[in-house]
Amino acid sequence: MITLGLEEKNEILSEVNRRSGANVLECYQCGKCVSTCPVSNYMDYPPRETMQMIKLGLKNELLMANSSWFCLTCSACSGRCPREIDIPAVMEAIRHIAIEENYINDSKKVKEIRKFHEIFLDMVKRYGRNYELRMMAEFNIRTRNLFKDMHLAPKALLKGKIPLGVKPMKSAKAIQRMYKLAEKLDKKHL
């Protein structure tokens, strides 16, 4: 259903505005965000188009798109936006809604990006800190791409660029409890 401008009837608009603290309706489609975005050419819908789709209430298309997964949160767009809209926060809101409501983009790239972040958070859950070498190894194993970056390994390991171990936190249990509580909070949004 298209409900231009009527926030109360446009579910995705009101939810994105609430989570991001931005007001997407202020966008007047100048396109500065697209020309400044370093990854807009990889996106299904570049930032300007994404903003208009939110106004149009195209929830399904927005939540299935790869756009929010490609956003690097570099804030080049929002720094140059004449309406000072926090576009990365808007992208983040879309991504969070998609995760919580189980909209899955199954392109190879999005799957890999998501897998990387899941592995990273796994490391933090386990040790309270990131274990770089194990994270890289698990990424290669879980994306079935065993030889990725292996040409860097001899130099990086010999020079100690990537250490073999990790210095875990003493109270990693506090982090595991935090994960549980945070997960509950995320679910309450539904």
Next chain:
Amino acid sequence: MKKLTYYPGCSSHGTSEEFDKTVKMVMTSLDVQMEEIPDWNCCGATSAHTLSESLAYALPLRNLVLAEKLDNKTIAIPCASCYQRLKVTKYHMDNNPELALRINTTIVGEGTYTGKVEVKSMLQYCYEEIGLEAIMARVTKPLSGMKLACYYGCLLTRPKAITQFDSPEYPISMDRIVEALGAQATEFDYKTECCGASFSISNTEVVIGLSGKILEMAKESGADAIVVACPLCQSNLDMRQPDIEKHFGKQYHLPVFYFTQLMALAFGADPKELMFNKHIVPVEEALAKIGKVEPGPEKIKKPKKALEAESEVE
């Protein structure tokens, strides 16, 4: 003596050990006492804010709350990603009471956030609280003759409303610091372009493209080396440089220094202490410009000449 709270971040135990070590060396010479946040945890960047709204704030919040117990005015953070996560969390905790109430429940037993500690990047701390004059006063071996492209990346100065530091488009703080050390900062237009950061592992082709442009522009600016204040920028530009050169068929040979490595060098530290051996792109040629380090035993030019001579014979 000044005192500050120090949040080293995970990479200080890993890919950016040399940043951690030289920050400590520099702060000692500048008479600043650093207290590390006891049993700090990962800030979650960038994965926590990618996947979970609550975890994005909860992980940095625990560090902020622990830092408040130390009774220093400021936390200084070397890594730009960690800095941004703690700063963004502080901003929302201070300005969004509903969110603050909600997120505070995730760190039960650790304390309650009050917001009394200021969050600054190590670059900002050096520029604002130590100041160029104090830095200049410590220089015993000026870096004169060295041309440097100062690369800030995207997170140190953006979003402007939250970071409140320098310019989001053309910052100058690091340029002024390297000038105070006696080096020359080049006119470099890609100071705040994104290097691809967290895509380093999951989406390497994006990083090759973005970091490639940064290297190209740094070379064009006439720089002998790049200076950074972020472990992700450093590893993307240094560790991936051979791949980038191969991909674009170019030669850059641009070592990527942390600004604190150069500060320590200009303050008279022994170059052997600065962990240059961890760099993937050799640093000797760039450092030779200041006559501090003789080109190492692996001379790059000799084997090349030998190869050319061989091919001429054929």
